[in-house]
Amino acid sequence: MxxxxxxxxxxxxxxxxxxxxxxxxxxxxxxxxxxxxxEESGGPPGYNTGEFLRKYAxxxxxxxxxxxxxxxxxxxxxxxITPENDHWLGNIFIDPNYQNHQIGTRTWxxxxxxxxxxxxxxxxxxxxxxxxxxxxxxxxxVRIKAQGDDTLYKKEMS
Numbered sequence: 001m002x003x004x005x006x007x008x009x010x011x012x013x014x015x016x017x018x019x020x021x022x023x024x025x026x027x028x029x030x031x032x033x034x035x036x037x038x039e040e041s042g043g044p045p046g047y048n049t050g051e052f053l054r055k056y057a058x059x060x061x062x063x064x065x066x067x068x069x070x071x072x073x074x075x076x077x078x079x080x081i082t083p084e085n086d087h088w089l090g091n092i093f094i095d096p097n098y099q100n101h102q103i104g105t106r107t108w109x110x111x112x113x114x115x116x117x118x119x120x121x122x123x124x125x126x127x128x129x130x131x132x133x134x135x136x137x138x139x140x141x142v143r144i145k146a147q148g149d150d151t152l153y154k155k156e157m158s
Contacts, residue, residue, distance in 0.1 A: 006069045006101065007069070008067065008068065008107070008110070009067075009071070010065050010067060010107070010110050010114075011065065011066050011068065012063070012066075013057050013064030013065055013076060015054070017064075017066050017073065017076070018054060019050065020073050021075075022048065022049065022050040022053060024073065024074065024075055024076070025043070025047050025048070025053070025076070025093050026043070026048040027096055028075070028093040028094065028095060029041075029043030029044075029047050029048075029093070030042065030043070030048075031096040032129055032131070032132075035131070036128050036131070037128060044091075053076070053078075056078050056090050056091070057076075061080060062078040062079065062080050063079050064076060064078045065077050065078075067103065067107055069103060074094060074095045074103060075092070075093050075095055075098070075103070076092070077089065077090075077091060077092035077093075077107060077111065078090035078091050078092075079111065079115065081115065085117050085118055085119040085120075086118075086119055086120045086122065087115060087120070087122070088122045089123040092104065092107065094107075105135075105138070105139065108139050112157075119156075119157060120154055120155065120156055120157060121141070121154070121155040121157065122152065122153065122154050122155075123136065123141065123152075123153050124150045124152050124153070125150070125151055126151070127148075127149055127151050133151065136153050137153075139155065140155050141153040141154065141155045142154055
């Protein structure tokens with residue numbers, strides 16, 4: 001069983017990571033769809049084909065990172081850095097088998113330390129994904145707008 005003591009590593013994502021990360025992303029998003037929507041599957045376009053990771057981690061200017069626990073790929077995140085230091089968390093996902101063991105929180109700590117020049121962090125998450133809301137609010141994000149299917153969060157850095 002994973003715990004807060006499980007060693008984590010973070011490495012810049014490579015295109016070779018995409019197939020395995022796509023499997024993890026698919027499990028993660030499908031688990032959310034089943035839990036919160038009662039649907040068998042669901043996620044953003046391309047989440048289950050690798051296109052999402054290819055597009056946002058490599059083609060659209062995002063910085064993709066792979067998360068390892070005990071040397072095993074367990075998730076990833078994509079961030080977008082702006083010249084104004086108003087950065088965006090494009091997404092973060094942790095394999096459902098590794099959730100609730102502080103991996104997400106420790107990953108956020110890594111992000112804040114690695115990109116310590118951030119003035120603000122922003123993110124959007126589905127309105128229905130209440131587990132995400134709890135997680136981001138625990139990290140200090142404040143809900144600033146809910147519109148349609150998305151909720152916008154912001155975290156001001158000191």
